[in-house]
Amino acid sequence: MNVVTLAGGIGGARFLRGLRATVDPRSSTITVIGNTGDDLTLHGLRVCPDLDTVMYTLGGGIDEERGWGRADETWQVKEELAAYGVEPAWFGLGDRDVATHLVRTRMLDAGYPLSAVTEALCVRWSPGVRLLPMSDDRVETHVLVDLPEGRRAIHFQEWWIKHGARLPAAGFVPVGAEDATPAPGVLAAIAAADVILVAPSNPVVSIGVILAVPGIRDAIRSAAAPVVGLSPIVGGAPVRGMADACLAAIGVDSSAAAVGQHYGARAGGGGGGGLLDGWLVHDGDADTTVPEVRVLAVPLLMTDPAAAAAMARAALDLAADLSR
């Protein structure tokens, strides 16, 4: 069984850990199409927060408490950069993490595409999945914010981390996406998939940005495999992160139903461009209808790896049902 999953950072990574525990590695492959719209360059270092979170989480190197960055991390480089007066204090650049970025930056500078770099980094981490960036081309999510001096576009990380997503966002622009092409292997993996999953990641700046790469949405829509998504919204609020601020900016309610409708049904001639055949919502959420999508309620709180595995199991079961 070939499982393809679209995923962002922390939530996606934890879901993937559950998925990996659920499928039999002898007969199954997991391909992850990861968001790179959050990537940034700090002090000349290329940082890929979502890819790293997936890699560290599945490789056993993640700081479980924070959900991002390395376990047993230290912060000497960051403190020293601050002493030189050049540190963007709002970004967490740990010492162990810096080594990853050094290797990545060196390989990128040498001309390797991000997909090859990611594969090389994963040799160390053995994540048990094939981790693909959505694109080898640079796509950078900018946030349109309305400031007293007018509308400005700032880097997603600046909005998300420095401003804690509190600056009212008027929209998101995946700069570069229109000219990007899917990374090698992405379209082939989708075409060969037996199941396509949309992880409970941020629908706007993680999944939405992946889908903004021309060709990926169409490939999913025309894939033979059933497509099942998991709601990142539980009880009207994001399980973690600040997806509600992102959804508000694009006029989507913070509810499982609204996100499901935003993704839309693959079937029928309805809105066109829809993705989903199945949609998992949290047990007990009210009003979860998504037209022409099979909605199923299961527990969607990843309180521990076992809970994440049960969610993955439910998603695969729903996909199997849809395949019949």
Next chain:
Amino acid sequence: MNVVTLAGGIGGARFLRGLRATVDPRSSTITVIGNTGDDLTLHGLRVCPDLDTVMYTLGGGIDEERGWGRADETWQVKEELAAYGVEPAWFGLGDRDVATHLVRTRMLDAGYPLSAVTEALCVRWSPGVRLLPMSDDRVETHVLVDLPEGRRAIHFQEWWIKHGARLPAAGFVPVGAEDATPAPGVLAAIAAADVILVAPSNPVVSIGVILAVPGIRDAIRSAAAPVVGLSPIVGGAPVRGMADACLAAIGVDSSAAAVGQHYGARAGGGGGGGLLDGWLVHDGDADTTVPEVRVLAVPLLMTDPAAAAAMARAALDLAADLSR
């Protein structure tokens, strides 16, 4: 009083600390012309070992025990690079140190010359001297070694640190020196100097490489100021480091007299190209004659900062004598 000093790494830095303690900062300036032939690029980071050693030592950030690198250093980045399989284990790249290299590399990539970068880094460290690289151009000291498979040129750091200077060296080549020009301020500082000192640094790969930059030797030879050197050889052996291995490669004995003769006298029509008016050798060293150079014996062991200050005092006193 304007004091100009040619200096390498650890020995030069400790001498400079003594010099700084000796001169009155209200009426004197100290300009350091530092060796950059040992510089190397590791993981895309530009490392300037000698400049950093001077900067850290005078800025109070040095690890006193090792003599190089930062106090309270940690090694997470290095360990992680090793885990990725890309670490040259022989080079000590500490976490705090990495921040310096990140800032330097970023500024160099942005187009700033090394002299401007060094000045910017020194804003933090306030070394109390004006630290100039010998050149903004890249000069890289290579070592010619005779291996079973033939003569090979390897980077100085590889010979010095990886091989502990144990591979027999057939010579040293300051690659790029012939096309290098002195960094901004170097020639002007020499011309305006009241005293020129040659620190007790490695005569071959530190002082020798500085002098290999066209224009610097001539400027010193034609300067109005007296030139006083300090022997790095005490009792027939280098005080620290492996200068004897370097001297042997160029056919110079490891003695204070031989090094003094290698530098040569500025006066007279003797060998031509000589540098020295005065030469400090260690108290008790026998046979220290250098033709046409005023040789004075004083204690030359920098056992503590006070001893280094006394050496600097002796050098300045000898220069004053020579000026009369």
